[in-house]
Amino acid sequence: MSNHTKTILFKHSSKKSPLSGGVWKLVIELVIAIGAILMLLPVVFIFITAFKPDSEIIHFYSILPRHWTLENFREILENPAEVPIFRWFGNSVFISFMVTALILLVDSLSAYALARLNLPGKRIVFALIIATLMVPGQVLLVPVYLILNWLHWLDTPLALIIPAGAGAFGVFLLHQFFLGIPRELEDAAAIDGCSRFGIYRHIVLPLSKPALATLGIFVFIGSWNDFLGPLVFLDSVDKYTLPVGIALFQTSYAAEFGLTFAACVIATLPVLIVFMIFQKHIIKGISLTGLKE
Amino acid sequence: MNNRKLLYSLSGYLFVLPYLTLFGIFLVLPLFYGLGLSFFRWELASLVPPKFVGLHNYSEALTSPYFLKALWATFRFVVMAVPLTVGSALVVAVWINTVPLKRQYYYRAAYFLPVMISISVAGLLWRWFYNSEFGLFNAYLSLIGLKVPWITDVRLAMKSIVLMTIWWTMGGAMVILLAGLQQIPDHYYEAASIDGANARQRFFYITLPLLRPVLLFVIVMNIIGSFQVFGQTWMITRGGPELSTRVLVQYIYETAFTHYRMGYASAMSWLLFLVIMIFSIIQFRILREKQ
Structure with a gap:
């Protein structure tokens, strides 16, 4: 100046x-x-x-x-056959839970190995995984649809659960967190004869609860609000998730405004209750994603 | 001995195997499968076998008025939505940061709440707000004799989509920025105040430079997300009026899953990928250089 x-x-x-x-x-x-x-x-x-x-x-x-x-x-x-809103709700809960569980499991296992174990060539593997962080979901839409079609998984919950486990974000987030855990504890456990899996299970995981909660919340909200995925991969109305089910009100019940808003309330109320209870954790989880670099 | 050691090391890959399997089948494979598809003419619904056509799908897209119109609609959305969303999120974050912590908690939750609303609910709601005959906005505007064609006017529709998007997504950017602001140590501001810096100077010479990494993250994520806008326009306007809000992802979706032109749709999604990459790189360059 x-x-x-x-x-x-x-x-x-x-x-x-x-x-x-x-x-x-x-x-x-x-x-x-x-x-x-x-x-x-x-x-x-x-x-x-x-x-x-x-x-x-x-x-x-x-x-x-x-x-x-x-x-x-x-x-x-009174019309659960025509508007199976609780069915959609159940589907959404099931799919979001499964996606979250799958991602927490496979991502923490691989992030632990990549951050801690002495793997030959792990730098290259990690770099390869991180490189895909930039890939926007829509590029994968058509080929994943064709792969799911070939697996006969279309129009089943599997179509929304299994491919979700491929994203690199969780591996990256947990990897960075695991690097910050002091090694002494693990070394002590190893000297006591604890196996690598034992260290992961009994030392790394309990110490990583905040990071796992952050990732879990992030993944759950993402899966719960996913719109394009279920729109493309699901066909039958009774297999829909809440977002695509509610979207039917734009076309099938377009003139039924009262019905539409009642459905929106049923879809939104549980989200609001969960948000009020876990508000602090949810916002903390989201806001941490910008700081972890 | 050495062999056993190596074997033991390699067995550590068992931890990575479950993820790498999913990563391989549902990320790496579709990425290249999609790229390969983009060089083929393949209509899923017809019996004609896929045929290699080289770059034809790409040249078709780049000369198609529909593709260019969708690209233009997407650009318009990004150019309006990103600065307005991030800008308002920044202002709100900076201002909320001056409020005592106890009340800050409530304000933060209020601004964040719309992020939790599913796009179909949010879309249906705003479609009703914008309805020109019996929508909420025009019901009130009619009191002063106004009738605004929110989503029926070609020039206005995308702006209405952007307005809704700010409401829906601003909270997410805001909480990330707020967390970033709260990482800036107080004594920087105290020192600046002692040196006689006013609020505006403190913002431009302390807050902005120290917030840069977080701000960069928010902007890049917002740009990547905005280029893939779909839910809002699909729910509120379905791409209308006169395709003025039909964005690229909607066009790709319709090409692939209504017309079953898989090769052409793949080529278009790779073009969108390319655009997103170019923009992200430019962003990183610009914001890095200023440091």
Whole structure:
């Protein structure tokens, strides 16, 4: 920085702001609070609108319903054959759990070996895995579809579970975390005759709970909200996951606004409850992904 | 003895084997399979066997008005969505960071909440907001005599998609940036304040330089994600009006799974991959150079 610009900077900074720091802080917080309300309002609308009769949704009078009704929910719950929303919910829970379990298992095993064991050529293997971090999912869509077709896995949960285990992100994240665990503990265990798997199971895994939780949350949310995968790989309505099932309301029940919002509530409520309970962990998990480099 | 040692070392690969199997079958194989496919004409629904056509699929894409239109729509989305999403996330993160920790916790959760909403729910909701006849936005705008063609006007539709995207994704970028901000040691700011730096100077000379690695990560991830935009446009506009919001992934999806042109779809997805790579490299270069 030249002397000239320096003087300009300090001249500028010496000007006292007309408002004191405290007032500015209050104004900023007020703006943040209004913004927070605006972010939440759309979600609140889903819940309120689900209790409106169709006529009030089509002719908008007020945010709150004039006549509160449970009709929309009744209609959905009474037609499990037509709108198998709980089936979709179960499918989503099953698939997301399996994906998370699979990824935590295979990624932690391989990350442990690549970070800790004396494997010949492991640097090359790790570099190869990391290189695929840049590959966008859509490039794999068509060939994976053809491979799944050949395996006869299309339209089964396997199509969404097994290929998800191939991603490199978890291996990378856990590898970096394992490198940070002090070696002394493992060395001591090895001297006591603990096998490599024993060290992984009884020392590395328990010490890595925060990293495993971060990865688990990240993977679970990703799988739960995956849209393109189930859209392409699933065919039968009763095998759908929640996102593609709910998307049917855009076409099959396009005119049924009340029904649509009731379905959205059923799909969103469990997510909101889980979010409220694990909020701290979820946000921490997501925010850590940017810092681990 | 040495042989046994080597064997023992190699047996460590058993730990890596489960992952490498999946990695091989569902990442490396499809990557090259897809690249190979892109040089073939292959209609899955027809009985005509796949035929090698060289670079024909690529030249067809690059001269097809539909492909170029989808590419253009994707560009428009990226150019609007990335700066607005990351920019607003940065502002919100910096401001939330000035709020006392106890309340910060609630604000952070509020801004993050939309990220948790599934795209189909979010899409259906905003489609209703944007509906020109009985949508929420126009119901209120009609009170002042306005009727905005949110998703029915060719010039406006993509902007409406971007607005919804900011709401839906900004929280994710925000919490990452906020975590980055909180890693900057307080005494940097204290020292700067003693030297007489005002809030703006502190932001440009302390916050931004120290936040650069995290910011770079957020921007690159956002660009990669935005080039693959699909859910929002699929749910809200289905690519309309007049294909003005039909983005590349939707076009690839339709080419592959409605028209079953697997080779052509593969070629287009490799072109998109190429575009994403070029942009990521440029980003890294620009942000690295400034250091």
